[in-house]
Amino acid sequence: MSYSSIIRNGIKLIALVLLSLSGLLESCSQQSGALNKKPSKTVLNDKPNNIKLNKMKIEIWSDVLCPFCYIGKRKFEAALTDFSHRNMLEIEWKSYQLNPHQETNPNKNSIQALAENKGISLAESESMHKYVEEMAAQVGLHYNMKNTIAANSFKAHRLTHYAKSQGKQQEIEEKLFESYFIQGKNIDDIPTLIALGVSAGLSEIELSKVLHSEQYSDDVRQDIYEASQIGVRGVPFFVFDNEVAISGAQESRVFLQTLEKSFEKWQKKNHKKPLQVIDGKVCTPNQDCE
Numbered sequence: 056m057s058y059s060s061i062i063r064n065g066i067k068l069i070a071l072v073l074l075s076l077s078g079l080l081e082s083c084s085q086q087s088g089a090l091n092k093k094p095s096k097t098v099l100n101d102k103p104n105n106i107k108l109n110k111m112k113i114e115i116w117s118d119v120l121c122p123f124c125y126i127g128k129r130k131f132e133a134a135l136t137d138f139s140h141r142n143m144l145e146i147e148w149k150s151y152q153l154n155p156h157q158e159t160n161p162n163k164n165s166i167q168a169l170a171e172n173k174g175i176s177l178a179e180s181e182s183m184h185k186y187v188e189e190m191a192a193q194v195g196l197h198y199n200m201k202n203t204i205a206a207n208s209f210k211a212h213r214l215t216h217y218a219k220s221q222g223k224q225q226e227i228e229e230k231l232f233e234s235y236f237i238q239g240k241n242i243d244d245i246p247t248l249i250a251l252g253v254s255a256g257l258s259e260i261e262l263s264k265v266l267h268s269e270q271y272s273d274d275v276r277q278d279i280y281e282a283s284q285i286g287v288r289g290v291p292f293f294v295f296d297n298e299v300a301i302s303g304a305q306e307s308r309v310f311l312q313t314l315e316k317s318f319e320k321w322q323k324k325n326h327k328k329p330l331q332v333i334d335g336k337v338c339t340p341n342q343d344c345e
Contacts, residue, residue, distance in 0.1 A: 127304030134310035202239035
């Protein structure tokens with residue numbers, strides 16, 4: 056073998072050794088990094104987004120066509136402003152129909168409809184509606200009963216149930232009352248209800264699907280059935296924690312007193328006593344074992 060061949064073979068051997076060493080060092084570096092890498096930290100106190108906080112439930116049976124329901128809503132809301140635990144309440148509106156057989160007639164107002172349904176004179180009906188307008192004014196509501204449209208409220212109730220499924224029931228209830236008693240809108244008209252829902256942030260496409268179908272009809276009927284089972288004879292009807300009820304548009308102080316008493320009982324029922332712990336050796340999330 057010539058001297059030059061020996062030199063070339065020696066260079067190749069050195070290159071192979073260096074390449075092997077390089078791979079070995081890289082592998083060691085990766086293993087070292089994996090060993091030194093800190094594991095992702097799990098925070099045990101983090102609350103999942105889908106956890107539902109325990110709250111005291113208040114159910115309110117009402118009808119969109121009921122003038123005292125809107126008045127009662129305002130009085131109840133006034134009590135809520137003075138109730139320090141209002142963020143611990145879950146409020147659900149329930150369906151009720153004062154006149155399930157009412158035919159919608161855009162050419163007839165509630166004054167005329169009441170006179171016909173009750174068999175009283177138009178003058179008597181006007182006097183009764185005038186009294187209601189005066190009561191509404193006392194809580195800041197400006198009813199325009201002559202401008203109302205005689206309508207069946209079943210579709211409106213279906214809308215409230217869809218709104219509840221989307222977390223928008225409170226907004227829809229307010230808009231329905233305002234639309235009927237103040238703005239003189241037809242609350243049995245699908246385009247009107249869709250526009251109302253869109254203004255509350257609901258999907259126009261989904262609203263159209265719901266209102267052009269029979270979706271949530273059973274939910275409305277279920278609410279009405281429940282009302283008959285618990286003795287509801289008229290609305291508004293407020294049920295606090297399924298134990299105490301207020302019938303009618305009572306004064307705000309009555310609502311506040313009932314809220315405070317009901318919440319105190321609810322707290323006692325739902326209060327969790329701290330566990331008596333027998334201490335021993337444990338490992339903590341901080342990886343301390345002692």
